Amino acid sequence: MTHPKKIIIDTDPGIDDAMAIFLALQSPEIEVIGLTTIYGNVYTTLATRNALHLLEVAGRTDIPVAEGSHFTITKGTKLRVADFVHGADGLGNQNFPPANGKPIEQSATDFLTHQARTFPGKITVVALGPLTNIAMAIQSDPNFVQNVGQIILLGGAFAVNGNVNPAAEANIFGDPDAADIVFTCGADVVAIGINITHQVILSDADRDRLAASNGLFSKYLCKILECYFSYHHDAYNTRGVYLHDPTTLLAAVDPSLMTYAEGVVRVQTEGISRGLTLFDNKVKRFGESNEWSDKPSVKVAVTVNAPAVVKLVMDRLMDS
Numbered sequence: 001m002t003h004p005k006k007i008i009i010d011t012d013p014g015i016d017d018a019m020a021i022f023l024a025l026q027s028p029e030i031e032v033i034g035l036t037t038i039y040g041n042v043y044t045t046l047a048t049r050n051a052l053h054l055l056e057v058a059g060r061t062d063i064p065v066a067e068g069s070h071f072t073i074t075k076g077t078k079l080r081v082a083d084f085v086h087g088a089d090g091l092g093n094q095n096f097p098p099a100n101g102k103p104i105e106q107s108a109t110d111f112l113t114h115q116a117r118t119f120p121g122k123i124t125v126v127a128l129g130p131l132t133n134i135a136m137a138i139q140s141d142p143n144f145v146q147n148v149g150q151i152i153l154l155g156g157a158f159a160v161n162g163n164v165n166p167a168a169e170a171n172i173f174g175d176p177d178a179a180d181i182v183f184t185c186g187a188d189v190v191a192i193g194i195n196i197t198h199q200v201i202l203s204d205a206d207r208d209r210l211a212a213s214n215g216l217f218s219k220y221l222c223k224i225l226e227c228y229f230s231y232h233h234d235a236y237n238t239r240g241v242y243l244h245d246p247t248t249l250l251a252a253v254d255p256s257l258m259t260y261a262e263g264v265v266r267v268q269t270e271g272i273s274r275g276l277t278l279f280d281n282k283v284k285r286f287g288e289s290n291e292w293s294d295k296p297s298v299k300v301a302v303t304v305n306a307p308a309v310v311k312l313v314m315d316r317l318m319d320s
């Protein structure tokens with residue numbers, strides 16, 4: 001049997017982050033060796049607390065949590081926090097008791113670079129929030145890009161509107177400068193954008209099935225999902241929720257759930273379209289050199305087997 005893939009989840013929990021973390025713990029193909037935290041759905045301090053709490057719920061306090069950056073890569077402290085999507089506590093306003101555990105001494109950046117150095121080529125980073133920690137790892141250790149196996153990130157809106165505004169998807173908007181560093185770093189980067197995740201919907205009927213099951217994770221998730229469903233109903237008029245983070249996690253579990261195009265992604269870091277991801281799919285050979293020329297290619301997911309993703313999410317969360 002092949003060894004499970006070693007995964008570090010960089011996360012801002014977050015309701016769909018909670019789903020992705022539980023899904024990861026239920027997936028024999030991967031081994032979660034740590035969580036690193038970042039602002040996004042909540043501020044970083046609360047993201048850390050929630051990560052510790054979720055591991056306690058799962059009975060997996062053996063997994064270390066390393067706290068990430070409290071500011072953007074350009075030292076910005078005016079952070080966008082999406083508490084209106086996930087509740088003020090990030091987990092559906094359930095007022096869970098505080099976690100007993102503590103984050104490790106190492107920062108997220110040091111944890112990422114250290115693990116990549118210890119297991120060269122073997123670590124997959126699944127990045128589910130703004131990309132500050134990953135960009136800091138790239139900047140702080142010149143060997144990180146060579147050492148890391150793969151970076152699978154939830155971010156961008158490829159040829160569709162964003163979800164913060166027409167230009168930008170939330171994780172990229174959270175730190176566009178960091179995102180541009182990650183996209184152009186030369187590592188094996190796979191981007192799952194909302195062009196993909198908006199096709200993967202957990203319906204009201206799916207939620208009812210989760211609620212009716214006896215699974216530890218499905219029961220917990222049904223408590224926190226209410227807030228997420230009502231946001232989606234108001235914002236998109238959908239009877240269901242988008243599975244952003246779980247879909248991205250499953251790209252690490254089974255890459256064949258999606259198809260990918262290769263090319264160069266740059267991120268707009270200023271102006272009204274700050275956070276816009278622009279993909280050069282290499283179909284056209286441009287006459288002059290431009291800001292995409294000579295940059296390393298990444299993979300961008302372009303199609304997804306949405307029913308298969310939803311089925312895997314349901315099966316694994318109910319079987320807990």
Ligand SMILES: [Ca+2]
Nearest residue numbers: 014017128129
């Ligand atoms: Ca997230």
